[in-house]
Amino acid sequence: MKEWQRIADLSGLEPESVTVLGWVTHHRSSGRIEFVAIRDGTGEVQAVVRADAVSAETWEATRALTQEAAVRVSGQVRADARAPGGVELLVGELALVGASADYPLTPKEHGTDFLMEHRHLWVRTPRQAAVLRLRARIIHAIRAFLDDHGFVLADPPIITPAAAEGTTTLFGIDYFGEAAYLSQSGQLYMEALAMALGRVYSFGPTFRAEKSKTRRHLSEFWMVEPEIAFCDFDENLVWQEELVSYVVEDVLRHASRELETLGRDLDPLKKVQPPFPRLSYDEALGRLGEAGMPLSWGDDFGAAHETYLGSLFSAPVFIHRFPAAHKAFYMKPDPLRPEVALAADLLAPEGYGEIVGGSQRIDSPDLLARRLQEHHLPADTYDWYMDLRRYGSVPHSGFGLGVERLVAWVGKLEHVRETIPFARTLTRVWP
RNA sequence: UCCUCGAUAGCUCAAUUGGUAGAGCGCUCGGCUGUUAACCGAGUGGUUGCAGGUUCGAGUCCUGCUCGAGGAGCCA
Numbered sequence: 001m002k003e004w005q006r007i008a009d010l011s012g013l014e015p016e017s018v019t020v021l022g023w024v025t026h027h028r029s030s031g032r033i034e035f036v037a038i039r040d041g042t043g044e045v046q047a048v049v050r051a052d053a054v055s056a057e058t059w060e061a062t063r064a065l066t067q068e069a070a071v072r073v074s075g076q077v078r079a080d081a082r083a084p085g086g087v088e089l090l091v092g093e094l095a096l097v098g099a100s101a102d103y104p105l106t107p108k109e110h111g112t113d114f115l116m117e118h119r120h121l122w123v124r125t126p127r128q129a130a131v132l133r134l135r136a137r138i139i140h141a142i143r144a145f146l147d148d149h150g151f152v153l154a155d156p157p158i159i160t161p162a163a164a165e166g167t168t169t170l171f172g173i174d175y176f177g178e179a180a181y182l183s184q185s186g187q188l189y190m191e192a193l194a195m196a197l198g199r200v201y202s203f204g205p206t207f208r209a210e211k212s213k214t215r216r217h218l219s220e221f222w223m224v225e226p227e228i229a230f231c232d233f234d235e236n237l238v239w240q241e242e243l244v245s246y247v248v249e250d251v252l253r254h255a256s257r258e259l260e261t262l263g264r265d266l267d268p269l270k271k272v273q274p275p276f277p278r279l280s281y282d283e284a285l286g287r288l289g290e291a292g293m294p295l296s297w298g299d300d301f302g303a304a305h306e307t308y309l310g311s312l313f314s315a316p317v318f319i320h321r322f323p324a325a326h327k328a329f330y331m332k333p334d335p336l337r338p339e340v341a342l343a344a345d346l347l348a349p350e351g352y353g354e355i356v357g358g359s360q361r362i363d364s365p366d367l368l369a370r371r372l373q374e375h376h377l378p379a380d381t382y383d384w385y386m387d388l389r390r391y392g393s394v395p396h397s398g399f400g401l402g403v404e405r406l407v408a409w410v411g412k413l414e415h416v417r418e419t420i421p422f423a424r425t426l427t428r429v430w431p
Numbered sequence: 432u433c434c435u436c437g438a439u440a441g442c443u444c445a446a447u448u449g450g451u452a453g454a455g456c457g458c459u460c461g462g463c464u465g466u467u468a469a470c471c472g473a474g475u476g477g478u479u480g481c482a483g484g485u486u487c488g489a490g491u492c493c494u495g496c497u498c499g500a501g502g503a504g505c506c507a
Binding site: 026027028029030031032033034035037046048050051052066067080082083084102103104105106107108110111112113114169184185206208210211212213214215216217218221222223224300302303345353354355356357400401402403404405406416 | 462
């Protein structure tokens with residue numbers, strides 16, 4: 001027999017006597033009877049304490065309970081329609097494990113800044129706990145899919161000597177007296193690892209020092225970066241849609257309780273089935289023109305354009321073959337149309353924007369050398385990267401998936417700052 | 432970096448035309464034997480973000496600053 005029970009396992013145990021360990025979320029008094037809501041991380045249960053049924057010590061301990069006090073409660077499990085969840089604990093004994101005075105978070109509403117300032121306590125609330133559980137399940141699904149399809153986890157360094165793409169802002173650090181940077185993408189390293197292991201993926205934190213201040217941006221976020229040898233552009237898209245579909249299906253099956261806590265409408269998720277629609281950049285321009293949002297060829301999409309394009313379909317949509325001029329140096333031009341790159345963004349529906357960005361990489365050593373020059377990138381820094389084309393270069397592709405954006409969309413959350421335990425944003429590096 | 436909005440009790444907010452800073456929640460005390468963010472009564476609580484200005488008088492008007500939120504750009 002277990003010494004204590006998880007609250008999630010209580011249902012069905014009636015009329016057994018059990019012990020539960022947890023925290024008091026709130027309690028109500030009605031004179032000679034107290035109702036204490038207890039949370040243990042697996043669920044919440046109502047403990048009922050009657051003055052005439054317990055010792056004086058237990059009664060006094062119960063009367064003195066405060067919000068978030070840690071307690072040990074023993075009692076009989078019983079079904080009762082009046083109890084939230086249908087099951088409650090008729091208490092025989094209650095003891096304080098850890099006191100809690102003047103808990104800052106009340107059951108009433110709070111503002112964003114106050115909650116983020118108390119993020120270490122905010123995570124105790126049912127909604128935030130559900131988000132973190134959903135995140136864990138999504139990460140599990142991503143890794144299960146990749147592991148089951150022959151991808152080898154091979155993480156690139158987080159401390160890097162130079163910008164991977166040379167565009168976005170990096171966080172600099174002092175590396176034994178030399179300048180170094182926190183990785184903003186492991187992609188170039190993943191290409192090297194794909195030449196060694198075939199199919200690889202990285203799963204780790206990524207750092208961007210951009211002064212982005214929106215509900216879609218974090219300074220530190222987690223990214224999955226698969227890289228696949230002998231994989232062309234079209235196959236790359238298939239991997240992406242299979243992965244995203246698998247994650248959604250897995251979450252529907254295994255995280256339904258979390259989605260329910262979040263009030264997530266499941267119908268849009270059920271429509272996420274491969275293959276996803278594909279819209280070329282040119283076709284996208286046409287759709288935007290029809291919708292009264294005309295752009296000139298070569299223009300980048302703004303947030304409003306992405307939201308509109310994402311809203312056209314019930315599943316995520318690929319926008320592919322962007323003008324090459326503004327894209328990363330390593331992206332392969334379309335052989336049939338060199339002015340566009342074999343790159344695609346995957347836009348989530350319901351206004352969540354880009355969740356994946358991927359491309360086929362340049363395999364020609366001559367073209368890659370030319371691109372490095374055109375982008376004014378130092379040849380010596382990228383010499384090791386050129387080696388990948390000098391020694392057995394093959395067609396290869398890969399993509400980067402933003403974990404927090406995926407979680408935000410799947411959970412239909414307002415802001416990515418809730419999808420990670422302790423968000424690092426432009427204005428917050430605390431707690 | 433730019434645009435918009437905001438900052439009043441521990442929290443969420445109110446304060447009419449420039450005229451005595453309030454409510455709910457929290458907390459403390461009391462009441463209540465089935466509560467559901469319990470309820471009822473009493474109490475507690477303020478350098479109105481900071482600095483200056485206008486005025487008989489500023490939470491309110493003006494200037495500068497600080498901090499925050501949303502958005503743009505950039506991106507996952």
